[in-house]
Every structure is written in structure tokens, then in C-alpha cells.
Amino acid sequence: MGSNVTESVQLRVVDIIEETSDAKSFVFEASSALVYKPGQFLTIEVPSDSEAGGTARCYSLSSAPHESDLLKITVKRVRDGYGSNWMCDNVKVGHTLKALPPSGLFTTRQASSDLLLFAGGSGITPVLSIAKSALATGTGDVVLFYANRNDASVIFASELSELAAKHPDRFVTIHWLESVQGIPTVTQLKNVVRHFSSYDAYVCGPAPFMAAALTALDQLGLPRERKHHERFVSLEGNPFEIEAVTTEHDLSETAKEGSASTTSPSAVPSFRVSGKIGDVSFDHDDWPADQVLLDFLLNKKLAAPFSCRAGECSSCMYQVVEGSVKMLKNDVLDDEDLNDGLRLACQSLPETEAIEISYEF
Template sequence: MSEESFELRVVDVVEETADAHSISFEVPAGAEEQFTYKPGQFLTLAVPSDQTGVAARCYSLCSSPGDGGPLTITVKRTADGYASNWLCDHLREGDTIRMLPPSGIFSPVSLDADLLLFAGGSGITPVMSITRTALREGSGRIVLFYANRDERSVIFAGELSRLAAEHPDRLLVVHWLESVQGLPTQEQVRAFAADHASYDAFVCGPAPFMKMAVAALKDLGFPRERRHQEKFISLGGNPFGDLHDREVAEHEIEDAEHDPDDVSGDVSGDEGAPAAEEDQPQGPVKLEVELDGEQYVFDDWAPGTKLLEHLESKGVKAPYSCREGECSACAVRLLEGDVKMLHNDVLDDEDIADGIRLGCQSVPVTDTVKITYH
């Protein structure tokens, strides 16, 4: 099964740095509602691939909802990466590309909160959207720690200094250049964050940077609900099922050998390993769901059926993106009972201990399950 995807036209391409392009899209008439978004959310693009039909990749929106501007992502070339280089090399004004609507949970609950933002390299993209939006619509203070390899690799340098000058009492931007100061250490970040220990923290960047920053926040006692992370990974699956089937059929893969450019992974549409029989309840499960202020109760959730699929079968528009347990757009919180995830690439032990689960991969293991989307 695949989510409804849309073809969007490129209206602008800006070379931000030598290896990062901002690409803006026009939302097609009639799809405005689907493309409303929160700061920090991402789009999932269907990047054409000769080998698999599509390489699905997520890109955070750096634009700010509600400012009247187009939807914009910023793509940084990954060394030897397939999709990021394809997007930077091929997409030009007037081209179109297929994508899924905005998704994700890396977004402040309140734009009035004080925000402590950590961005490393291209991790600035969702952080930029949060910063732009909170400055325009919110009232809190924003402290941004922004790490880059060197001065030339700083994306949005000009706009950040302009925003900091316009909002001297609300925005503080601290640039950290590896070429000058070396890699930031946990102790340095801890010392920096200590003055802002009551803020809501958001962390996005390369894996080692995130690990270090999150460890520093944990050291300072930031509770889970004030520690948000966005992991930039490449999806292994393909939520554009129809595109894959059609285009692969057209391309009739001639060479079965692995192409080093093709790292889009398994696109077989595999539904994942079924839950072991002994883990499954014997009969239909009672499910209670809180979503967007609505309450739903169903008493016929079949053991072995994934939560997202059950909700879709009931006509409930629950959020999701990759459907593969890789992006967290479908995250829910357990309030009662338990589920088992068939696959999970994003939630860590602490998330799981906090009751967070991925809706696209969760099957019931108790007779009653109550969850909330947040």
C-alpha cells in the first residue's frame, strides 16, 4: 500500500554553498491542505533511479509555514550518495518531481517556548524552519549552536546573521567551526547548554554530533519530553509502491548485478516478519486512539495487523511516511496495553521505555491497547 503522492513543480533552485542546493516547490491547486506543515517537518521525494524505479529520500523543509513563501528543502550532497547528488545535479526550475506530503514530529509543541537548537551541517534545515517560524509567530528566546566543518560550508550564514541582528533580544547564534575549534566535545556542549537548561532542546546533524549533544543534554538532566532529535538516514524501503512497480517494469532491470549508486535497499514491498504466534492475542483487540483531538474506539483489531493499516482500513487519517519503521512520522505513545514493533530503525531504548512506538510497524500483544498521537 502507498500513500497518495503528488507531482510538484520546482519554482526556484538556489546554490547555498558549493555542495548544498535549496529547492523550492509550488503546491498544485487543490493540494493546499495536504501540504500544510509544521516547522521541522519533512517531505519524502521519489528520486528517479534506473535500477529500482525510485529511491525514496526524506528532506526537511527549511521554509516557514505561514510566511507566504514556497515549500523549500535544502539538499546537501552526500559523498557517493545517490539521491542527494541526483537532486543537486538534475532538478532545475520548471522540472517536476513526485513526493509525499509533509510529515514528522520534530516540531516544537509551543512556538512560545524557549528553544535550544543544535544543528550540525545539513541538520540546520529543520532547525532553520523552526527558527524562522518561532521568531515570526512565537515569543520565546532561541539559542542556536551551529557546527560546521569550515566557514564555506555554513548554510544560511547570511540569513542567520540578519535574523540575529533583527532580534537581538530573542535570537543568539553561536557558530562552531571545526577548522578553527576542532570538533565540539560533550563537555563543551554541556557547558554551553548549562545556561539554558530549562529550554526545549532540538538536535539535528551527523550521527556522532547528535550522540554527543544528546549525551550532554542528558548529563544536564534534560527530560525526554524536552529533548528532540531528527535522524537523517536514507530510507531503505519505498513508500511509492505504484511508481516502483510501474517504472521497474518499464526498465526491466537488465543487469542484476549490484550498482554501487543504488543504495535504496529493499524495495520488494516486504511487509516485515509476522509476529510470532505466541506473542499474539487470541482474538480481536480493543483499540482506543487519540488523534488530532478526536477519540476512536474499535473492537476488531486483528492480531498480526499493523496499527497504521488497521486505522487506514477504518478511514482514520493517521500520519506516516516511510511505512518501513525508518522515519518516525507515525510515532505514537502507548497509554495502555502493549504492542510489538516488527521493525524499528529510529527509536532508541529510552524512547521505547517512554512508551513511544511506530504505528506503521506495531501489532498488538495485549487484548486492549490505548494510544495517542502527539
Template sequence: MDTDSYLLEVRDVVAETADASSIVFDVPVDVAGAFASTPGQFLTLAVPSARTGLVARCYSISTPPGEPLTVTVKRTPDGYASNWLNDNLRPGDTVRVLPPSGIFSPKDWSADLLLFAGGSGITPIMSIVRTALAEHSARVVLFYANRDETSVIFASALAELAAAHPDRLQVIHWLESVQGLPSEAQLGGFAAAYSTWTSFCCGPAPFMKAVSTALRALDFPRERRHQEKFVSLGGNPFGDVEEVLAAQATLASVDDADEAEDAAPVGPSGPVKVEIELDGEEHVFDDWQPGTKLLEFLESKGIKAPYSCREGECSACAVRLISGEVRMLHNDVLEQEDLDEGLRLGCQSVPATEDPVKVSYR
């Protein structure tokens, strides 16, 4: 499997708080194009594991395009990868990385931005804030919730940005230690003054749910409500890289239980015609086989479609279904509103009927 992963050298590790660090990578000139990103995207890192060779985890890029590629990692209770990265990485180390992925990025930078961040959810939001202020003219309001003052990531950087752009950036800090957890009513009361702005939200699941409920109650349309959701990846998107091969050799005598097979798939009896819009180009094929995932089919045609986890656990491969029907074998990230909008996961979508299918990568 060609996953286009790269070994990047760690340039620096910066302690942001007692339990969060920013990891700065050096990107060689010859692969710089692969690591061009848009604000709000994430990297998938291969974290060493004694048993499996590696575990894959997604971490948001905290710097805007044009600055050193950086992800910020906060420790999570009992989180193997986040604790390993904070405890072990040093300048000069190398990490296997997949290129930037994700769709949590403004499409219209002229729109005023209402941003919500909870804890380490500030990471992609920070990239968006800095890009908006440096390259565009829209106003930005950030509601940033944390446990207490010591847990505020980027506190100094945000204060400096607010001081440099007093007419464009407003940062509202909410501390659980002082005010308790923000309620839906409080979030709604705050957001009511910005009902025509475009919102982006990232943070713990209860926080994002409260924000989403509050914005829906204010009749924010779906196209102006964006959320970033991460699930710990269970699979290996890196393929048979050296770390995995070494672990497989070590564990050759260990038997792993097979997962129960799914019921016989329901779908077309023969190949289906599919039309794909990707990076401004249109591709048409008439031999998409039943049971073959869209991502795998495109890869067999030599088309580099976006993906990260390959397991239906992130949104990097999301497509918009324009016509026809597909069935997703697994989905841990798209909510009903996303499905109603036509979003599907390319890594998990197979033809559902014999009707032609048309999809567009956003």
C-alpha cells in the same frame, strides 16, 4: 495502495553552498491543505532510479509555514539521491512528493529554545528559528557546527536574523577547521547556561549523541530534549505509481531473492479492541487482527493516519502507547528513552496480547 502522493513542480533551485541546494516547490491551490506543515517537519521525495523507478528520501522543510515550500538538500558522499537532486533538478521539473510528516516541532512556543545544528541539520532548525522570531516572543540560542566557513548553510540569512533580533536570537558558529569537533564537555559547558530552556538537535549521529549525552548530564528532562533522526528509506512509500510500474515492466525478467521469513509471530489468538486518538477525534474498533500493522488497520477503516516510509525507518507515524501492549516488527529510529516514554511506530506495531490497546497520535 493509496499513498496520496503528488507531483509538484520545481519553482526554483537555489545554491546555498558548493554542496547544498534549496529546492522550492509550487503547490497548487487545490492541494495546499495537504501540504500545510508545522516547523521542523520533512517531505518525502521520490528520486528517479533507472532500476527501481524511484528511491524514497526524506528532506527537512527549511521555510516556515506560509512561505514557499522548500527543502534543502546537501550532498552526501556516495549518496545517490542527494547527488541526483543537486545535479539534475531544474525549474520546471516535477517531483513526486508525500505531504509533510514528522514530530520534530515545538509544542510550546512560549518556551525559550536552545537549538543545536550540525551541517545540514540546520534545515529543520531554520524553519523553527524563523517561526519563533516571526510569530512568537521566546528567546532563541543556536549552536551551529560545521566543517569550515564555506560549508555553513544559511550563513547570510542567520546573520540577517540575528541583526534584526539582537535581543532574541544568538547564533554561535563552531567550525571544525578552527576549533576541532565539539566535545561533550564543551557542549555541556555551553548548554549549562540554558538548563531551563527546551532543546532541539539535528545533525550527524555522533554530533547528536554528544549533545544528548551533554544535556542528560545537565539533567535536562526528556520532555525538553528533542532530536531529529533520518535513516535512508529502503522501501517504497509511494505505492504503484507510474514510475514504479514502468520499472517493474522493465525488470520483469529479473528475479529478486526473497527475504528470510521471520519466526512465527507471537501475539493474541483473536481480534483486539483498539482505541485511537487522532486529530482531536477518538476512534474505537474491536477487530484489530493479530499480525496486522496498526497503520494498515487504520487505512482499512478509512482513517488517514500519518506516515512516510512505512518501513520503521522514520518517526512520521509515531504514536504514544497509553494502555495495552504492542510489538514492533522493525524499528530503526526510536531509542530506548523514546520507548520508555511509550512511543511506538504505527507502521510497525501489531497487537502483542489480547488486552485492549489505546494509542494517541501526538
């Protein structure tokens, strides 16, 4: 089987903004029109001497869809972080980068909802996109809890002040500085935001910060459907070099070690899968036992969402309504997700005769 790259776009850098001493925003003009939702991210190809074809990193969009056709990501240097340091040290205006189209599930469900946003450090990037979009297109209030090390590390300080001045009755930022108040605890977070416990909550930042915020929300009684958090992990593979989807059902070594069949394609059992993606309903009875769900759906010309195709980013997440599947790998879904029937399409093999799935959850 030949190889191919996942469908990609070219991004030309038209501006670079120094946000802080260790964070930059990169403004892009895309080679083709891109549609995205506030809170989504771009997967950028980063050249690497040690890996043929480079590697990939996910960077959230800090721009909002209503602003313009230009796209903006914001990158904060991470100590020993190859991708972030390469971006900040090497990318110049006029350069062109390869990217996958916007993806991700960390997006708002209803524009009119009141929002309680938690951001820690560079976690402000998708949160700012959500806040700007909600204020411009919705009617609800927006409360932002924004934690940083100190004053100098606050990304988008001026933009947040401008938003507050423009929407004085709808938007407020609660700044929290570790240099002054220490690292926020669950109790402190709960006390600060308890008056907004009826809002829809969105959380993004370092893992300990997100864990504390989500625990505080749990203790305030927020139901699961009103709590949302970003699910980033560093990509191990390069989605730009994923082999082309094919009707030949080649097995990965991981699948071979599991229960999937290794016999000839004609002997591979098939399963039934039904559901809906967007406005399109489907019902197929020929899902091969040795082909992951994402590849099967794409072969059927269905617009199933995806990005990394390696079980590392959650963009292909869906819910099993009936039946069961086996996942080959899972780096992002927690026990609560799994108990709710959430699975990754790029890692799912069928286990029961008939399976019903949903992308609306």
C-alpha cells in the same frame, strides 16, 4: 490484491538557490495546498535505473509555514549519496517531482517557549524552519549552536545574520568551526550552553554530533520531555509503491515468521484498541491480529500520521498507554523510547486483549 501508490503530490521547481559549493535549496510550488509544521520533511521520489519506479529520500523543509505557500528543501551533497547527488546534478527550474505530504515529529510544542537549537552541518535545515517560525509567531528567545567544518560550509549564513539583525534581543547564533575549534566535545557543548538549560532543546545533525549534544543536555539535567532530536535513516523501500491498504489482512514474510496468525481471515482473532488522533477519539474491538496498527487505523478513516510505512522514519510513532504490542521492525526508536512506551504504528501488531494508545506525548 492490486497495488497502488501512497497519496502523493506534484512539486514544480520554481527556483534553485546555491547555498554553498555542495548544498542547494529547491523552491517548490505544490499541485495542491499543503499544511506543515516547522521542522517537518518531504519524502521525494528519486528516479533510479536499478529500482523500478525509483527510490525515495527524505529532505527537511527549510522554509517556514508563515513565509508563503512555496515550499523549500535544502539538499547537501553526500559522498556516494545517490539521492543528494541526483538532486543537485539533475533537477532544474521547471521540473516536476513527486512527493509525499509533509511529515515528521521534529516540531515545536509551544510557540512561546525559549528554544535551544543544535545544528550540525545540513542539520540546520529543519532547525532554521523552527527558528524562523518561533521568532515570527512566538515570544521566546532562540539560541542556536551551529557546528560546521569551516566558514565555506556554513549553510544559510546570510539568512542567519538577517534574523539576528531583525531580532537582536531574541536570537543569537553560536558558530563552531571544526577547522578552528575542532569537533565539539560533550564538555565543550555543556560549557557553551549551560546558561540555557531551562530552554526546550532541539538537536539535528550527524549521529556523533547529536549523541554529544544529547549527552551534554542529559548532564545539564534537562528532562526528557524538553529534549527533541531528528530521527532520520535512509529509506530502504519506496513508499510510493506501497500496496494499497485493504481489509484483506495479508501478512508480510516478517509477520509470518513471528506470532501472527496465518489462518483464514474469519479465524483471525481481533483485539480492542482505543485512543485519540487529533480531536477524534476512537474505540474499536476488531483490530485483527495479523494487521499492523497503521493499516487498521487508516481503514477506519482515521488520520493517523505516517510516511515511509517501513519502520524507518518515525513519522507514525505513538505511545502505548495500556496493553502491549509487538513490533515487526524498528530502525529508529532507542531503548529510552521503547521504555517510554513509544512504538511505530506501521510495524505494530496487537499482543494483549485491550490496548490504549496516544499520539500526544
